Amino acid sequence: MAQKVYTASIVGLEGALVTVEADAANGLPSFTIVGLPDMAVKEARERIRIAIKNSGYVFPRMKVTVNLAPASVKKEGAGYDLPIAVAILLASDAFRERVKDHGVLSEALVIGELALSGDVRSVHGALAIASSSNALGKHIVYCPPHNTREIRLLKEMTVIPVPTLRALMEYLIGNAPLAPDNEAFSFDAYYKAPLVDCSSIVGNEHAKRALIIAAAGNHNLLMSGPPGSGKTMLARALPGIMPPLTHDEMVDITRVWSVAGLLSHDQPWLVERPFRDPHHSASLVALVGGGSNPRPGEVSLAHHGVLFLDEFPEFPRSVLESLRQPLELGQVTIARAQDHVTFPSRFLLVASQNPCPCGYLGDPVHPCTCAPGLLTRYQNKVSGPLLDRIDLHITVPRLPVEKLEGDGGDPSSVLRDVVHAARERQRQRFVDVPWKTNAAMPSEYIRRSLVITDEAKVVLRQAVEKFHLSGRVYFRVLKVARTIADIAKSDTIDVSHVAEAIQYRFRESVTV
Ligand SMILES: Nc1ncnc2c1ncn2[C@@H]1O[C@H](COP(=O)(O)OP(=O)(O)OP(=O)(O)O)[C@@H](O)[C@H]1O
Ligand SMILES: [Mg+2]
Numbered sequence: 001m002a003q004k005v006y007t008a009s010i011v012g013l014e015g016a017l018v019t020v021e022a023d024a025a026n027g028l029p030s031f032t033i034v035g036l037p038d039m040a041v042k043e044a045r046e047r048i049r050i051a052i053k054n055s056g057y058v059f060p061r062m063k064v065t066v067n068l069a070p071a072s073v074k075k076e077g078a079g080y081d082l083p084i085a086v087a088i089l090l091a092s093d094a095f096r097e098r099v100k101d102h103g104v105l106s107e108a109l110v111i112g113e114l115a116l117s118g119d120v121r122s123v124h125g126a127l128a129i130a131s132s133s134n135a136l137g138k139h140i141v142y143c144p145p146h147n148t149r150e151i152r153l154l155k156e157m158t159v160i161p162v163p164t165l166r167a168l169m170e171y172l173i174g175n176a177p178l179a180p181d182n183e184a185f186s187f188d189a190y191y192k193a194p195l196v197d198c199s200s201i202v203g204n205e206h207a208k209r210a211l212i213i214a215a216a217g218n219h220n221l222l223m224s225g226p227p228g229s230g231k232t233m234l235a236r237a238l239p240g241i242m243p244p245l246t247h248d249e250m251v252d253i254t255r256v257w258s259v260a261g262l263l264s265h266d267q268p269w270l271v272e273r274p275f276r277d278p279h280h281s282a283s284l285v286a287l288v289g290g291g292s293n294p295r296p297g298e299v300s301l302a303h304h305g306v307l308f309l310d311e312f313p314e315f316p317r318s319v320l321e322s323l324r325q326p327l328e329l330g331q332v333t334i335a336r337a338q339d340h341v342t343f344p345s346r347f348l349l350v351a352s353q354n355p356c357p358c359g360y361l362g363d364p365v366h367p368c369t370c371a372p373g374l375l376t377r378y379q380n381k382v383s384g385p386l387l388d389r390i391d392l393h394i395t396v397p398r399l400p401v402e403k404l405e406g407d408g409g410d411p412s413s414v415l416r417d418v419v420h421a422a423r424e425r426q427r428q429r430f431v432d433v434p435w436k437t438n439a440a441m442p443s444e445y446i447r448r449s450l451v452i453t454d455e456a457k458v459v460l461r462q463a464v465e466k467f468h469l470s471g472r473v474y475f476r477v478l479k480v481a482r483t484i485a486d487i488a489k490s491d492t493i494d495v496s497h498v499a500e501a502i503q504y505r506f507r508e509s510v511t512v
């Protein structure tokens with residue numbers, strides 16, 4: 001009789017059910033695995049054979065056939081070792097009679113890689129698999145001990161850690177208990193101090209104010225300034241002033257990191273907003289995701305957090321253009337041979353650039369040494385449509401030494417409270433609409449629903465005329481003004497909010 005054990009393969013961020021069927025028949029001893037396994041599954045044969053032996057059991061001296069179904073699901077990695085080994089043993093004469101209830105595993109998923117010793121090793125994507133398990137009709141997960149923590153983010157799941165192949169088999173026979181992981185845990189131990197605390201940033205009040213606005217309304221930010229002016233430092237301070245992750249956001253982002261294989265014993269969850277800063281030499285796949293069995297890229301690893309692109313114009317144009325879809329839709333779609341997978345990518349973009357290749361354009365002391373042609377090429381490197389997705393454009397000037405000796409100002413925790421209050425106002429305002437932040441307001445809503453004083457309208461109209469602002473920029477200024485008003489706890493956008501918002505259109509004001 002063939003024995004079935006259920007496991008799952010990862011497709012994008014979802015688990016796809018895989019049925020492992022093992023049959024042990026009389027005949028010349030052999031061991032075959034069918035069902036489109038790739039190289040890794042073939043290697044599994046040796047590991048499984050030795051792990052069974054080292055667990056104190058006998059590999060059946062029979063014609064053993066294992067089928068992983070359906071064949072159409074691509075299977076990669078070593079996470080099928082444990083379910084295959086269990087299925088084989090259950091099908092063998094030695095166990096068939098001894099296991100009383102063959103239905104124990106019918107409602108469960110079994111995942112885990114085997115070491116030659118029979119120990120169960122952790123796998124990538126355990127949380128993604130477990131998140132899909134209810135949809136797959138399975139409510140229990142037998143998994144490697146190191147993966148239990150990430151799965152416990154899902155409160156409704158029964159997670160049973162399996163330290164060794166032997167532990168699971170002896171449990172199935174009824175010789176030894178195997179208990180669910182019910183140990184109480186807290187996220188507190190996993191919080192770290194912010195990468196950069198705002199109290200350590202001296203001066204740069206204008207830039208710090210822009211960080212608060214960016215975090216409060218979820219506005220993307222472009223900083224332009226000479227080398228050493230503190231752009232990188234400012235960007236690193238941003239996650240520390242954003243509101244804490246909600247539980248659902250924590251699950252979302254941990255799932256992405258789980259599939260990417262970035263979780264560890266020390267970091268089984270993401271409790272804080274991620275900060276990703278890929279280098280401009282990073283490949284397109286590294287940035288947006290991809291591969292034959294697609295993996296999430298930096299835009300998805302930064303989901304619910306910050307994607308920092310330092311030296312923005314140095315990124316290849318193809319890479320920059322590929323950011324448009326994730327910025328627009330909050331997700332990336334990656335084509336595969338037959339179909340496609342989707343990864344979430346709702347990040348806050350912070351980009352930085354020097355004002356010119358030599359870095360000193362506009363500097364009161366250093367002269368700029370760039371040839372005019374070079375300058376234009378540099379400034380045109382980032383396309384208009386991409387810049388259009390960035391609500392806040394600021395300059396970060398180099399501070400004179402005497403200012404650098406000054407005080408740093410408010411700590412991140414204080415600024416975070418300001419941001420949190422502004423977000424709360426947005427949450428209440430946007431209860432009935434699909435968007436939740438000012439940055440995501442559609443123009444139609446801005447036109448109809450925002451309350452703006454007549455005075456503020458006049459100022460805005462004057463700015464549009466003076467700087468030849470486009471219609472798109474007009475709406476963008478209003479979005480930022482709305483966030484500034486939220487920070488000021490005002491339901492009406494007044495002249496001071498609009499006037500400040502216009503300042504963040506630095507690009508238009510210097511190029512026209
Ligand atoms: N306002 C500031 N307050 C405190 N330290 C600062 C400030 N500005 C710069 N620094 C110091 O200068 C260093 C360089 O800053 P940072 O790397 O952020 O500059 P940058 O603008 O990113 O430069 P580059 O264009 O070369 O990347 C920081 O590590 C920090 O020690
Ligand atoms: Mg820098």
Ligand SMILES: [Zn+2]
Pocket residue numbers: 356357358359360361368369370
């Ligand atoms: Zn220059």
